Amino acid sequence: MKIDPLHPSFAACVLDIDLSMVTKSSGSQEIIQAFEQYGLLVFPNQSLTSEGQLRFAKLFGELESFPEATMQKDSEKVYNVSNIDASGNIPTVDDIQILNLKGTQLWHTDSSYRHIPALASFLMALELPDSPESGDTEFADMFAAYDSLPDELRTRLKGRHMVHNYEYERIYVEPRLPPIPASEKALVPPVTHPVLRYHPDRDRHSVYITANVGGEIGGLNQDEGKKLHKETINFVTQPRFVYRHQWSLGDLLMWDNRRLLHRVLPYPIDTQRRKMRRTSVSDVAPPQIKL
Ligand code: OGA
Ligand code: MN
Numbered sequence: 001m002k003i004d005p006l007h008p009s010f011a012a013c014v015l016d017i018d019l020s021m022v023t024k025s026s027g028s029q030e031i032i033q034a035f036e037q038y039g040l041l042v043f044p045n046q047s048l049t050s051e052g053q054l055r056f057a058k059l060f061g062e063l064e065s066f067p068e069a070t071m072q073k074d075s076e077k078v079y080n081v082s083n084i085d086a087s088g089n090i091p092t093v094d095d096i097q098i099l100n101l102k103g104t105q106l107w108h109t110d111s112s113y114r115h116i117p118a119l120a121s122f123l124m125a126l127e128l129p130d131s132p133e134s135g136d137t138e139f140a141d142m143f144a145a146y147d148s149l150p151d152e153l154r155t156r157l158k159g160r161h162m163v164h165n166y167e168y169e170r171i172y173v174e175p176r177l178p179p180i181p182a183s184e185k186a187l188v189p190p191v192t193h194p195v196l197r198y199h200p201d202r203d204r205h206s207v208y209i210t211a212n213v214g215g216e217i218g219g220l221n222q223d224e225g226k227k228l229h230k231e232t233i234n235f236v237t238q239p240r241f242v243y244r245h246q247w248s249l250g251d252l253l254m255w256d257n258r259r260l261l262h263r264v265l266p267y268p269i270d271t272q273r274r275k276m277r278r279t280s281v282s283d284v285a286p287p288q289i290k291l
Contacts, residue, residue, distance in 0.1 A: 001014060001015075001016055001017045001027070001030055001031075001034075002014070002015040002016045003015075003034055003038075005038070006040075006042065006243055007141070007243040009141050009143070009144040009241070010038050010039040010040060010139075010141040010143070010144070010243065010259075010260070011038055011039065011040040011041075011042070011139065011141075011243040012034060012037075012038040012040070012041055012042070013041075013042045013044065014031075014034060014041050014042065014043050015044070017043065018046070019043055019046050019048055019052070019056050019252060020046075020047065020048055020052045020056075022056060022059065023059070024059060028059045028060070031059075031060075031254075032060065035060075035120065035254060035256060036201055036202060036256075039139075039141060039143070039255060039256040039259045039260050040139050040243065040253065040254070040255040040256070040260060041253070041254045041255070042245065042251060042252075042253055043251065043252045043253070043254070044248060044250065044251050045250045045251075046124065046250050046251070046252040047250060048124060048252060050074050050075075050078050050277065053078070053122060053124055053252070053277060053279050054077060054078065054279055056122065057120070057122045057279040057280070057281055058281070060119070060120050060281050061119050061120065061281030061282060061283075061284070062281055062282050063077045063279065063280070063281055063282075064077070064111060064118055064279075064280040064281060064282050065077055066079045074277070077279060078277060078278075078279055079277075079278045079279070079280075080275065080276070080277060080278075081101070081104065081123070081275075081276040081277075081278050082126075082127075082273075082274060082275040082276060083097070083098055083101065083269050083270075083273065083274055083275075084127070084273055084274075084275050085097060090269075090270060090271070090273060092270070093269065093270045094176060096177060096178070098269060098270070099174045099176055099177050100174075100177065101269065102169075102173055102174045103169045103173055103174070103212040103213070104212070104263065104264045105263055105264055105265070105266060106173065106210075106211040106212040106263055107140065107210065107211045107212075107233060107237055107261045107262070107263045108210040108211060108212040108213065108261060108262065108263065109208065109210055109257045109258075109260065109261055109262070110257045110280055111257070111280065111282075112164045112193065112208070112210050112213060112257075113164040113165060113166040113188055113190075113191060113213045113214075114188065114191065114282075115191050115286055116282050116283050116284075116285065116286050117193070117257060117282075117283055117286075117287065118257045118280040118281065118282060118283065119256070119257060119258060119280075119281050119282060119283040119284070120254055120255065120256060120257065120280065120281050121254070121255055121257060121278060121279075121280040122252060122253070122254050122278065122279045122280065123137075123252070123253050123276050123277070123278045124250075124251070124252045124253075124276065124277045124278075125247045125248065125249055125250065125251045125252075125275075125276055126249070126275040126276065126277055127249075127273045127274060127275035128247050128248075128249060128274060129267040129268060129272035129273070129274050130272060131267065131268060131272065132246075133246060133265075134265065134266065134267035134268065134272070135247065135264060135265065135266075135267035135272075135274050136244050136245060136246050136247065136264075136265045137244075137245045137247070137253070137262055137263070137264050137265070138242050138243070138244045138245070138262060138263055138264075138265065139242065139243050139244075139245065139255060139260045139261070139262045140236060140237045140241045140242045140260060140261045140262070141241050141242075141243075141259065141260060142206035142207045142208065142236060142241075142259055142260060142261060143199070143202070143204050143205070143206050143259055144240075144241050145206075145207050145235065145236035145237075145238075145241050146196065146204070146205045146206050146207050148241075149207070149235070150235075153231065153232065153235060154196075156228060157195050157196055157207075157228070157232065158196060160194070160195045160196075160217050160218060160219065160220075160228075161192040161193060161194055161195065161217070161218045162192065162193060162195050162208075162209060162210075162214055162215075162216065162217055162218070162229070163190050163191075163192055163214050163216040163217075163218065164190065164191050164192070164193060164210065164213045164214050165190035165191075165213055165214055165216075166180070166185075166188040166190075166213055167180055167185065167188075167190075168212075168213050168214050168215070169212055169213055172215075173212060191286075192218060193208055193286065193287045194208065194287055194288070194289045195207065195208060195209055195217070195232070196208070196289070197258070197287040197288060197289060198288050198289055198290040199258050199259060200288065202259075205290070206258060206259050207232065207236050208258075208287055209229065209232050209233060209236065209261075210261070211229075211233050214229075215229045215230075216229075217229060236261070237261065244265075257280075257283075258283065258287070
């Protein structure tokens with residue numbers, strides 16, 4: 001296993017490893033160590049099947065289920081982040097599947113709308129747009145952002161919690177999406193998480209904020225909350241904290257959702273195929289503050 005850093009504060013490319021051969025006793029400990037250190041690992045030239053990707057992800061925690069009916073899935077644990085429908089075609093731009101992808105274009109961290117969000121996500125490129133650089137994915141390092149917070153902003157954020165609501169995406173981001181069925185809503189009621197959170201495995205803090213599932217900050221009125229939310233998102237996603245990944249087929253990316261934000265950059269969604277396969281594993285506890 002050979003590790004090449006990709007950015008001054010995080011992200012590394014991992015070469016000379018076949019992920020289909022990794023087991024608990026062979027390779028996974030080195031990967032966990034690199035994952036904790038770099039937060040984002042890029043494994044090029046992988047050939048994992050859906051089952052292989054599930055098996056690999058399972059080495060790092062409990063697989064997340066995606067029970068929501070609006071998600072495009074192979075199975076309840078394999079989420080296809082893709083503009084290709086079940087019959088293999090690109091739906092029209094106002095199709096639910098396409099509208100639903102809009103949330104991934106906003107800075108976020110996976111499953112933050114759950115009481116226990118995702119610890120790690122695994123995303124494999126299966127089909128990519130032809131246009132160079134379109135559909136790149138950006139990652140921002142919230143350890144570095146936290147360490148650079150101006151005192152004034154840090155003070156305003158300290159002790160604050162943000163409301164993460166799966167439904168927010170429907171109401172504010174893409175109102176053309178139909179309301180979430182009551183049965184689905186019952187699975188994912190709004191939750192709150194600390195905006196400044198503690199990362200127990202690294203003994204560091206990160207900024208935990210998303211633009212796709214919320215903007216309300218507890219204890220502030222709507223205007224003040226939205227202003228603080230926007231100011232924080234703008235600060236923490238400055239180019240100096242960001243690594244931009246230009247995908248090649250067969251890349252598998254593994255990232256730490258406790259530490260990074262990410263978003264996909266726009267691509268010609270109505271004409272060019274893009275198919276990514278995502279699996280995630282849950283964290284072991286809700287986001288914490290240091291006690
Ligand atoms: C996701 C996601 C980014 C991408 O699956 O949650 O953010 O590049 N995907 O498709
Ligand atoms: Mn995501």
